[in-house]
Amino acid sequence: MDLDLDTVRTFVAAADAGQFQEAAAELAVTQQAVSKRIAALERNLGVRLFTRTARGAELTIDGQAFLPHARELLRVAERAVTSVRTGRRPLRVDVIASRGAATGLMRGFHRVYPDIELDVVMLFDIDTAVAAIRSGAIDASFRAVAMPGRPLPEDIESVRVLDEPLQLLTGPAHALAGARSVTVAQLAGHRIWMPGVVPGTEWAAYYDDLVAEFGLTIEATGPNFGSDALLDTVADTPALATFMGEQMRLVWPAGHGLRRIPLTDPTPVYPHSLLWHRDNPHPALATLRAHLAAAAAGLDAAGTWTPNWVTPR
Amino acid sequence: MDLDLDTVRTFVAAADAGQFQEAAAELAVTQQAVSKRIAALERNLGVRLFTRTARGAELTIDGQAFLPHARELLRVAERAVTSVRTGRRPLRVDVIASRGAATGLMRGFHRVYPDIELDVVMLFDIDTAVAAIRSGAIDASFRAVAMPGRPLPEDIESVRVLDEPLQLLTGPAHALAGARSVTVAQLAGHRIWMPGVVPGTEWAAYYDDLVAEFGLTIEATGPNFGSDALLDTVADTPALATFMGEQMRLVWPAGHGLRRIPLTDPTPVYPHSLLWHRDNPHPALATLRAHLAAAAAGLDAAGTWTPNWVTPR
DNA sequence: ATCGGCCACAACCAGCGGTTGTACCTCTAG
DNA sequence: CTAGAGGTACAACCGCTGGTTGTGGCCGAT
Structure with missing residues (x-):
């Protein structure tokens, strides 16, 4: 049939x-x-x-x-x-990971403007995203951070739209598993495991700065077997913990007793920015920018930490 | 393309x-x-x-x-x-008019059970509906009233699910246009126009009883040119009014000044019943019946009027 | 450099889905 | 009652869409 x-x-x-x-x-x-x-x-x-x-x-x-x-x-x-016709097509936005904060922001936008047609894609890295924005293949991109020492091209504009607090993810047997919150200083001496962070990317630079400033031990080694494998390992290994964005939605493994523990003093945050082309005339892009600006106005930088090279707010 | x-x-x-x-x-x-x-x-x-x-x-x-x-x-x-495959197909429900109370009930049901697939059809009269229920072509039907002296077949079950108050609809120049509410007795001497009520149907019987009991003047003559034409005429004719279910959603003609006036003392109500086949095994049908029974439990018959031959509550 | 894996192009052919022509049904008018 | 109008279905025919097999080219790995 x-x-x-x-x-x-x-x-x-x-x-x-x-x-x-x-x-x-x-x-x-x-x-x-x-x-x-x-x-x-x-x-x-x-x-x-x-x-x-x-x-x-x-x-x-x-x-x-x-x-x-x-x-x-x-x-x-x-x-x-x-959706693929050039001219008067839906607003096409690139998000950095399907369960991350950017997706949450787009859902919020869609709730407020349900009539604006949206298409969401996921590009590999910021270079691809910038190229796609310049070519018009996408209208906007959520990117976590700008690279240190590498400013955006002049025709690409950007604005900070969300600071996503980092949380510590541990198994039930971890030394910090019982804590309601953890200061960054307390993490000294603990092993933080972040597999899949590719050297040379904005993520690697972010964690390099974090390590340098607070004397943490972050192991970025090893291939990324997916978040499922990561969670399984963290749950079973008392000596390991990892970082995770507060808004990251997980497929929570049942019965593993994983803990999410807020970080304080200061709270490291992932800075999310929206990137778009200076000359993009898509009407929905202006609406999105206004919406995100309104949402970002409520942000409070007090007590948070980011590398000093990120796009200022 | x-x-x-x-x-x-x-x-x-x-x-x-x-x-x-x-x-x-x-x-x-x-x-x-x-x-x-x-x-x-x-x-x-x-x-x-x-x-x-x-x-x-x-x-x-x-x-x-x-x-x-x-x-x-x-x-x-x-x-x-x-939707047209026999066996495990969506629950198929017949409603009496697309903007009436039955549609509202189904919308409420859909809100509570969004995962239950529904198909809504509109059949011509209760005889067609009963035949369709017996043949399995539909799973349930909303019908306003049972016919006097004509009980449902034994294999068809029914239950009152909603009493929809009748309202008076007048143009701005009508004598009663300014009233906040109108008693049935006040309607004596006014012309009520109900075109399109087919003699021999449950509607005709309903209005016959209403006329007989309260001495109203209801003109059921004339073909039905659709609700638009009806509304236009009522809006422009000071001597005419018509009845309309409280929950009937209209395409309101702009600037016509139409008034909806509640009826009291007593309030005539359209009794809506759900009909279904005794042996229908569709699991969603049981859910619908339970949902409607819960919704109907809050009904209050005080101060309302129906013909005495309608299915009791 | 060669091999393996994958995609594209060419040639061929069956059948899907269109057309025209015609039969049949039903309602209506004379 | 009959004839005509208006509508749908069936039959025959045919072009073109969309499949197949055969083959070549490209790219990455060994």
């Missing part, structure tokens, strides 16, 4: 017209073609959709039930096409 | 597999067929969806943006097909 959108369109036209002939005229085909399409659709679905009368065709109950689904199908097909 | 669902399915399979060969194997076609389908899709959309590499094909940014729409399209197509 496979629906054919042309046939579905024919069905909707016939249902609206109340007869095959008129639908055929609208669709610029012969009445016989419509008759055959509907017959094929009915054969495929295994139900009768119209009762043929002397002055047309009217929907059966099955046809009535099918009609809204058919309309929805055409709507979705239309949206799918416009 | 017209999407082909088979092609879209191929696109999703290729995106998931990361290469055309594996997608081809899953779809039981040759690699060349997949290649041609994707090429055709890209040509139709006017964008490149994959970048071909030596070890497969990975999504472009456009491809990433298109992917969720493609998945959605397949989901909707799947739902469309199941």
Whole structure:
């Protein structure tokens, strides 16, 4: 069984017209073609959709039930096409990780502006994102930090939109597992494991600064086998802990007793910025920027830490 | 431009597999067929969806943006097909008029149980509805009243689920237009116009009883040109008023100054009942009945009027 | 440098889905 | 009652879409 959108369109036209002939005229085909399409659709679905009368065709109950689904199908097909049509396409935003803070911000935006069509993609790194912004392939990008000593191109604008506090993630047997909160100084001497942090990226620079300033021990070695494997290991290893953004949503392994512990004194935060092209005329981009600016106005930098090279607020 | 669902399915399979060969194997076609389908899709959309590499094909940014729409399209197509598949199909409910109280009840049900799939149809009269319930073409029907002296067949069960108060609808120049509420007795001598009430139906019987008991003047004559025409006429004719269910949502003609005036002493109510087949095993039907029973428990019959032949509460 | 894995292009062919022509049904008008 | 209008279905025909097999080219790994 496979629906054919042309046939579905024919069905909707016939249902609206109340007869095959008129639908055929609208669709610029012969009445016989419509008759055959509907017959094929009915054969495929295994139900009768119209009762043929002397002055047309009217929907059966099955046809009535099918009609809204058919309309929805055409709507979705239309949206799918416009999602890749250049010009008046949905706002296309790149987020850094599907469960991170950027996704949360976009969800919040969508709640406030449900009528603004959005497409979300995930690019590999900030260089790809900047190139995509310049080429117009995307309209905006959430990036955690700017690289030290490497300013953005002049035609790319950016603004800090969210500071996401870092939390410590430990297993139940970890020495700090019972703490309600932990100061950064207390972490000295504990092993912090951050696999998958690629040297040379903004993340590596961020943790390098954190280590240098507070004398932590961060092991960035080892390949990233995915967050599931990371969580399993942390849960089972009393001597290991890791960092994680406060808003990161996890597929929480049941019964592992993992703890999320806030960091204080100061609280290291991931600075999230929105990047876009100076000349991008997409109307929804202005709305997004205004929305995020309003949301960011409530941020409080007191007691937080970031490397000194990040984009200022 | 017209999407082909088979092609879209191929696109999703290729995106998931990361290469055309594996997608081809899953779809039981040759690699060349997949290649041609994707090429055709890209040509139709006017964008490149994959970048071909030596070890497969990975999504472009456009491809990433298109992917969720493609998945959605397949989901909707799947739902469309199941909506007419016998067995495990969505709960199919007949409502008496698209903007009436029954629709409101179903919306409330959908809010509480958003995961229960629903299809709503509108049948012509109670006889059609009963036949459809007995044949299994629909699972339940909202009907306003039972006919006097014509009990439901034994295999059809029903329960009162809502009493919808009647309101008076007048134009701005009507004698009662300024009233906050109107007693039924005050209506004596005023012309109430109810075009489109077909003699012999439950509606006709309802208004016959109302007339007989309170001495009103109801004109049921004339064809029904639709609610728009009715509203226009009522708005422009000082001597005319009509009845309307409290929950009826109207396409309110702007600037016509129409007034909805509650009726009291007593308040005539449309009794809405849910009808279903004794032996219908659809699990969602039990949920709907329980939901409506809970909602109906809060009804208060004090000060209301119905004909004495309606299904008791 | 060669091999393996993957995608694209070419040639071919079956069948889907269109067209025209016609039959049949039903309601209505004379 | 009959004839005509308006609507749908069936039959025959055919072009083109979309599959197949065969083959070549590209890229990365050994």
